[in-house]
Amino acid sequence: xxxxxxxxxxxxxxxxxxxxxxxxxxxxxxxxxxxxxxxxxxxxxxxxxxxxxxxxxxxxxxxxxxxxxxxxxxxxxxxxxxxxxxxxxxxxxxxxxxxxxxxxxxx
Amino acid sequence: xxxxxxxxxxxxxxxxxxxxxxxxxxxxxxxxxxxxxxxxxxxxxxxxxxxxxxxxxxxxxxxxxxxxxxxxxxxxxxxxxxxxxxxxxxxxxxxxxxxxxxxxxxxxxxxxxxx
Numbered sequence: 001x002x003x004x005x006x007x008x009x010x011x012x013x014x015x016x017x018x019x020x021x022x023x024x025x026x027x028x029x030x031x032x033x034x035x036x037x038x039x040x041x042x043x044x045x046x047x048x049x050x051x052x053x054x055x056x057x058x059x060x061x062x063x064x065x066x067x068x069x070x071x072x073x074x075x076x077x078x079x080x081x082x083x084x085x086x087x088x089x090x091x092x093x094x095x096x097x098x099x100x101x102x103x104x105x106x107x
Numbered sequence: 108x109x110x111x112x113x114x115x116x117x118x119x120x121x122x123x124x125x126x127x128x129x130x131x132x133x134x135x136x137x138x139x140x141x142x143x144x145x146x147x148x149x150x151x152x153x154x155x156x157x158x159x160x161x162x163x164x165x166x167x168x169x170x171x172x173x174x175x176x177x178x179x180x181x182x183x184x185x186x187x188x189x190x191x192x193x194x195x196x197x198x199x200x201x202x203x204x205x206x207x208x209x210x211x212x213x214x215x216x217x218x219x220x221x222x
Contacts, residue, residue, distance in 0.1 A: 004149065032207060043110070044150075044198065044213040051207070086149060093140065093205050094166070097149030 002027045002091050006098035013077050014106050021072040021101050023061075023087030032090040033070040035061055036097075039083045047072075047085070057081070077105045109133075111201050111214035112181075119220045126186040126193070128217045132201030139182045140211060141167075141174060144196040156182060189221045 003026045013019045025031060035047040048056045050063040050070060061072045070087060082105045087098040112131040120126050132139050137158050142150040152166040156176035164174065171189075176182040186193055196218050200211035 006149075036213075043215045046210055088149075093138070093155055093163070093202075094152040095140075095142070095150070095200075095211065096152070097142075099147060099149045 002031075002089050002096045004087050004089050004096050004098040006085075006087055006101050008101045009099070010102050010104070012104045012106060015079055016076050019074050019077040019081070019103065019105070021085050021087075021103065023070045023072065023098060025068050025070065025087075025089050027068075027089055027091070029091070031063070031065075031070075033061075033063055034088045034090065034095070035059070035070075035072050036086045036088055037083050038086070044086070077103075079105050079107060081105050111136075111199055111212050113197075113199050113214035113217050115217060116215060117218050117220070119222060120189045121222055122190055123188050126189050126219055126221075128184040128186075128197050128199075128219070129181040130184070130199030130201075130214060131181040132199075133203075133212055136201035136203050136212070138202045138205055138209075139176050140200045140202075141182075141184050142198045142200065144198065144216075146195070150198055153184075186219075189219075191221050194219055194221045 005024045033050045037047045038044045059074045086100045088095045139156045141153040144150045154167045154174045155163040171187045173185045196216045198216045199214045202209045202211045
């Protein structure tokens, strides 16, 4: 069965500092991985997906099949990055989510 | 496009009552998914429906829970005889198709509290 683990519940960084959110997964097949973000009082929205290999709002994530990881990174955090971040894996149509990491960016 | 709509946003029920959660997918979307989020946990898949059909309900508790997506109107998640353990946030998502490349768009969720 697929499983997604986000080991950090809370992450606090200063504005301008790098931020990295960890995500590890277990899945027997070829995974399709995503990062979702939920800003305060807003709905869950897709941030990026590994198959696109793109940078969104300065965030990137690389799939490392050897380490079964899909960590999310941004070199210079901004205050507007404060939000809840969820890593997710899709199997067929089902999304399996990690428990989420709350990121707070301090001025 | 207004996005996925869910109502009510907050629902309080006493133990033993019924809870009805509604989800209107985005315009043009015929695929609906329900997820549940218990406190301190990630969202967990419950059921996948297309118009008038339940495709996969493997994540739904066998008793008291049911879902439908009629030809006309919103998708309904019904919980009968609610218990305290049903207290959670219930999210609905919709997509125009199924498979790689089709993003699921989420609604704001319904927060159910059972007293």
